[in-house]
Amino acid sequence: MGKWVIRNSLRKLRFNHDEMTQQQLAEKVGVTRQTIVAIEKGHYSPSLELAFRIARAFNVPLEEVFFVEDNGS
Amino acid sequence: MSYQERRALASLISTLLFSTVYFGYVLQRYPAGDPYSPDVFRFWGLSILVYIPVSIIANIVIHIVVSMAHTMATKEQEHPFADERDRLIELRATQNAIYVFTVGFLLAMGSLAVNLPPSVKFIVLIVSGIMTGIVGALSELYFYRKGF
Numbered sequence: 293m294g295k296w297v298i299r300n301s302l303r304k305l306r307f308n309h310d311e312m313t314q315q316q317l318a319e320k321v322g323v324t325r326q327t328i329v330a331i332e333k334g335h336y337s338p339s340l341e342l343a344f345r346i347a348r349a350f351n352v353p354l355e356e357v358f359f360v361e362d363n364g365s
Numbered sequence: 366m367s368y369q370e371r372r373a374l375a376s377l378i379s380t381l382l383f384s385t386v387y388f389g390y391v392l393q394r395y396p397a398g399d400p401y402s403p404d405v406f407r408f409w410g411l412s413i414l415v416y417i418p419v420s421i422i423a424n425i426v427i428h429i430v431v432s433m434a435h436t437m438a439t440k441e442q443e444h445p446f447a448d449e450r451d452r453l454i455e456l457r458a459t460q461n462a463i464y465v466f467t468v469g470f471l472l473a474m475g476s477l478a479v480n481l482p483p484s485v486k487f488i489v490l491i492v493s494g495i496m497t498g499i500v501g502a503l504s505e506l507y508f509y510r511k512g513f
Binding site: 322323324326327330333335336338339342 | 367368446448449450511
């Protein structure tokens with residue numbers, strides 16, 4: 293199995309939602325702003341529950357927020 | 366620097382400072398004479414028993430001070446609470462700290478096995494206890510900096 297990288301479109305989604313701030317998103321999903329920063333930078337993969345909460349905050353399916361990219365080999 | 370990073374850094378500095386000051390003071394009172402006398406065991410027992418609650422209180426005070434200083438410096442209204450990432454980082458940091466203490470504990474028992482004076486065992490235990498705190502705080506700092 294090849295290596296996967298989990299990417300996300302948080303920045304784009306925040307922009308499309310009236311330039312929602314990281315703090316606003318953090319409050320909506322119940323985590324700290326630092327966690328949103330870490331997720332956005334790809335430094336932290338959230339739990340399934342948090343991933344769903346983020347998707348619900350933007351009212352989009354999960355795969356629109358998080359997706360997998362092949363890292364090549 | 367985030368609140369969590371400041372807290373880990375403060376924890377690291379307070380562990381280093383407090384342990385140095387405390388054991389610097391306590392070791393001056395080490396009873397002279399036979400290293401196997403009951404006075405020596407009483408000395409080490411008391412030193413460690415007093416160190417544990419006092420260091421916990423010192424840590425709590427430091428955390429309160431850091432929290433207040435952070436709020437004043439950043440004027441953030443954000444409540445510093447622990448979310449899933451914080452708990453995961455804390456868990457990993459604790460895991461690293463436990464590895465260090467386990468090594469220290471084994472070394473302390475090893476010192477008894479090779480007939481070194483009991484003071485060596487206590488010193489190794491105390492040093493590993495301090496190292497446990499340092500490694501825990503350093504691990505937290507590393508995970509927050511590097512990303513997790």
